[in-house]
Amino acid sequence: MTREKKGALKRLKKSRSLYVMLIPSVILVFLFSYIPMYGVLIAFQNFRPTAGVWGSEWVGLAHFKTYFQSWQFGSTMWNTIKISLYSIIVCFPAPILLALICNQIKAKRFKKFFQVSSYLPHFISTVVVCGMILLFMSPSSGIIARLLSYIGVEMPNVMGNPAAFSSVYVLSELWQHLGWDSVLYIAALSSVDPSLYEAATMDGATKFQKMLHIDIPMLAPTVGIMFILRMGGILGVGYEKVLLLQNSLNLSASEVISTYVYKLGMLGGQYSLSAAINLFNTLINLVFLVVMNFISSKLTDTSLL
Amino acid sequence: MSQKVKKKRIKKSKQDIIFDIIVYSIAIIITLLALYPMYFVLIASFSDANAVARGIVDFFPKGFTLKGYKALIDYKEIWIGYRNTIVYAALSVLFSLALNLSAGYVLSRKDLYGKKGIMIFYMIPMFFGGGIVPAFLNMKKLGLYDTMWALIIPGAVSTYNIIVSRTFFTTSIPEELWDSAQIDGANTYQFFFKIVLPLSKAIIAVLALWTIVGRWNGYFDALLYIRKPDLQPLQMVLRSILVNNQMTSSLLVGEAGAEARELAELIKYAVIIVSSAPIICIYPFVQKHFNQGVMLGSIKG
Numbered sequence: 341m342t343r344e345k346k347g348a349l350k351r352l353k354k355s356r357s358l359y360v361m362l363i364p365s366v367i368l369v370f371l372f373s374y375i376p377m378y379g380v381l382i383a384f385q386n387f388r389p390t391a392g393v394w395g396s397e398w399v400g401l402a403h404f405k406t407y408f409q410s411w412q413f414g415s416t417m418w419n420t421i422k423i424s425l426y427s428i429i430v431c432f433p434a435p436i437l438l439a440l441i442c443n444q445i446k447a448k449r450f451k452k453f454f455q456v457s458s459y460l461p462h463f464i465s466t467v468v469v470c471g472m473i474l475l476f477m478s479p480s481s482g483i484i485a486r487l488l489s490y491i492g493v494e495m496p497n498v499m500g501n502p503a504a505f506s507s508v509y510v511l512s513e514l515w516q517h518l519g520w521d522s523v524l525y526i527a528a529l530s531s532v533d534p535s536l537y538e539a540a541t542m543d544g545a546t547k548f549q550k551m552l553h554i555d556i557p558m559l560a561p562t563v564g565i566m567f568i569l570r571m572g573g574i575l576g577v578g579y580e581k582v583l584l585l586q587n588s589l590n591l592s593a594s595e596v597i598s599t600y601v602y603k604l605g606m607l608g609g610q611y612s613l614s615a616a617i618n619l620f621n622t623l624i625n626l627v628f629l630v631v632m633n634f635i636s637s638k639l640t641d642t643s644l645l
Numbered sequence: 646m647s648q649k650v651k652k653k654r655i656k657k658s659k660q661d662i663i664f665d666i667i668v669y670s671i672a673i674i675i676t677l678l679a680l681y682p683m684y685f686v687l688i689a690s691f692s693d694a695n696a697v698a699r700g701i702v703d704f705f706p707k708g709f710t711l712k713g714y715k716a717l718i719d720y721k722e723i724w725i726g727y728r729n730t731i732v733y734a735a736l737s738v739l740f741s742l743a744l745n746l747s748a749g750y751v752l753s754r755k756d757l758y759g760k761k762g763i764m765i766f767y768m769i770p771m772f773f774g775g776g777i778v779p780a781f782l783n784m785k786k787l788g789l790y791d792t793m794w795a796l797i798i799p800g801a802v803s804t805y806n807i808i809v810s811r812t813f814f815t816t817s818i819p820e821e822l823w824d825s826a827q828i829d830g831a832n833t834y835q836f837f838f839k840i841v842l843p844l845s846k847a848i849i850a851v852l853a854l855w856t857i858v859g860r861w862n863g864y865f866d867a868l869l870y871i872r873k874p875d876l877q878p879l880q881m882v883l884r885s886i887l888v889n890n891q892m893t894s895s896l897l898v899g900e901a902g903a904e905a906r907e908l909a910e911l912i913k914y915a916v917i918i919v920s921s922a923p924i925i926c927i928y929p930f931v932q933k934h935f936n937q938g939v940m941l942g943s944i945k946g
Binding site for chain 2: 348351352354355357358359361362364365366368369371372373374375376377378379380382389438441442444445450453454455456457458459460461463464465466467468470471472474475476478480481482483485486487515518519523527546547548579580583584601602605606611614615618619622625626629
C-alpha cells in the first residue's frame with residue numbers, strides 16, 4: 341500500500357506543471373459555481389442578508405410548502421410544461437426535416453446560400469428578436485397587420501392575449517434556431533457513404549425513396565440522442581426570453597417557474613422562497629436528465645454523464 | 646436502342662422532378678421566411694417615419710430618410726453601450742481563451758493524474774447550481790456587484806468550451822509531438838505556448854467567436870448585476886428602447902407630439918440595424934468555424 345501511495349505521489353509530482361495551469365480556472369469555478377451552491381441552504385431558512393447563512397433561522401421545508409400550496413405553483417408549473425412540450429413538438433422535428441431537404445439540394449451555390457440564411461437569425465440577440473416580435477405584432481403599425489390586411493383579416497392584439505403567448509414564444513424560437521439546430525443533422529447526412537445512393541439508383545430508387553430508406557435510417561441514432569437530451573431539459577424554460585415578452589396582460593400564461601423565481605428573489609426580495617423554488621426546479625431537471633441519460637445509455641450506449 | 650434508354654431515363658426521373666420541385670420550393674420558402682423579417686427591419690429603418698408608424702411599409706422602403714440614424718447619432722446611451730460591449734467582449738475573449746484553452750489542454754494530456762476527478766469538478770456546475778439569488782448575493786460579497794468584472798469573470802470558465810478544446814487537442818495534437826519536445830528539453834509551458842497554440846488556430850477562432858457573440862447578445866447578467874447607467878452593455882440599452890419603450894426624451898425634444906412618436910418608432914428599427922450589423926456582417930465569413938465548433942462539441946472525447 342505504501343508503494344501505491346508512493347506511486348501516486350510521484351505521479352502527482354510529475355503532473356505538477358499541469359496542475360498549475362488548472363489553478364486559475366479551478367479557482368473561478370469554485371468561486372462562481374460552488375460557493376453559490378449554499379443557495380441550497382437558504383431554501384431551508386428565513387434568510388436575512390444581514391444575519392448571513394449561519395445566523396439565519398432554520399425553517400425546514402416551510403418555503404417548499406408555501407410554494408406547493410400557493411396558486412402560483414399550479415400555474416407556473418403548467419405554463420412551464422406547456423411551453424416546453426409545445427416547443428419540443430414544434431422545434432424538435434423541424435431541423436431534422438430541414439436537414440433532409442438541405443441534403444437534397446444539389447445546386448452548390450444555392451445550398452450554401454440556403455444554409456447561411458437559415459443560420460443567420462441564430463446570431464441575433466434575444467433582446468432584438470423580442471423587440472422585433474413586439475414591433476411586428478403591433479395591431480396598429482406592425483408588418484403582420486399590414487400583410488393580413490391584404491387578405492382582409494384584422495390583426496388581433498396578440499401580445500395582450502394569454503392564449504397566444506406560447507405560440508409567439510415557440511414560433512419565434514423556431515424562426516431563430518431552425519437552421520442552426522439542423523447543423524448536426526446535416527453533418528450526419530454528409531457522412532453517409534455515397535455508394536449507398538449509387539446502389540439505390542442502380543436499383544431504380546427515386547430520390548424520395550432514397551431519402552426514406554437511406555437518409556432517415558442514417559439520421560436515427562443522432563435523432564435519438566438529441567431527443568433524449570431535449571427531454572432532459574423539459575422544465576428548463578429559461579427566463580431570458582420570457583421576461584422580455586411578458587406583460588401584465590399575458591402574465592397568466594407567461595409566468596414560468598424561472599421568471600417567478602427571478603421576480604420573487606430579485607424584485608420581491610423573498611430570497612428564501614425564491615431559492616426554494618429554484619432548488620425544486622433544479623432537482624426536477626436533474627432527475628429528468630438522469631432518467632433520460634439512463635434510458636439513453638440502455639438503448640444506445642451513448643451517455644452524457 | 647440508345648433512344649429507348651434515354652426515354653426510360655426521362656420517364657424514371659419524372660417522380661424525381663416533382664420531388665425536386667417540392668424540395669426547392671420548400672427551401673426557397675424557408676430562405677424567404679428567414680430573411681424577410683430582417684429585410685423588413687432594414688427597409689423600415691430607411692423609410693419615412695410617418696409611413697413606419699402607420700404600418701404601410703411592406704416590401705420596399707416608403708420614402709427614404711436617414712432621420713432614424715441621424716437621431717441615433719445623438720443618442721448617447723447607445724454609444725456608451727456600444728463602447729462597453731466592445732470592451733467587455735474583448736476582455737471576455739482574453740479571459741475565456743486563457744482559461745478554457747489551458748484547462749482543455751491539461752485535460753487532453755494522457756499523463757494527467759486524477760483526470761476523472763478534475764473532470765467531475767468541472768462538470769457538476771453544468772447540472773446543479775445555487776440559482777439566481779445566491780449568485781447575486783455571492784457577487785455582492787465578492788465586491789463585483791455593479792462593476793464591469795461581474796460581466797466578464799464569472800462566465801469566463803465554460804465547461805462546454807473546455808470539453809470542446811479538450812476534444813480538439815486530443816484529436817489534432819499527436820502525442821508523439823509532446824514526447825519529442827520533451828526529448829528536446831521543453832517543459833509543459835513551453836510546449837503549450839510554442840507548439841500547441843500555434844497549431845490550434847481553428848479552435849482559438851471558434852472559442853473567440855462564441856465568446857464575442859455570447860457577450861454581444863447577452864443581457865441577463867447585466868440585468869442582475871449592473872445598476873450604473875455608464876456600465877450598461879448595448880443589449881440593456883436596446884432592452885429599454887425596444888421592450889420597455891423608454892427613450893431618452895432629449896432626443897425627441899423639438900418635435901411635436903405625434904411626430905415624436907413616429908420618430909420613436911423609426912428609431913427602433915434603426916437601432917436594431919445598428920446593434921446587429923457587426924455580428925451579422927462578420928457572420929457569413931466565419932460561419933464555417935461555427936459549424937466546426939458544433940461538430941467538436943458533439944464528439945464525446
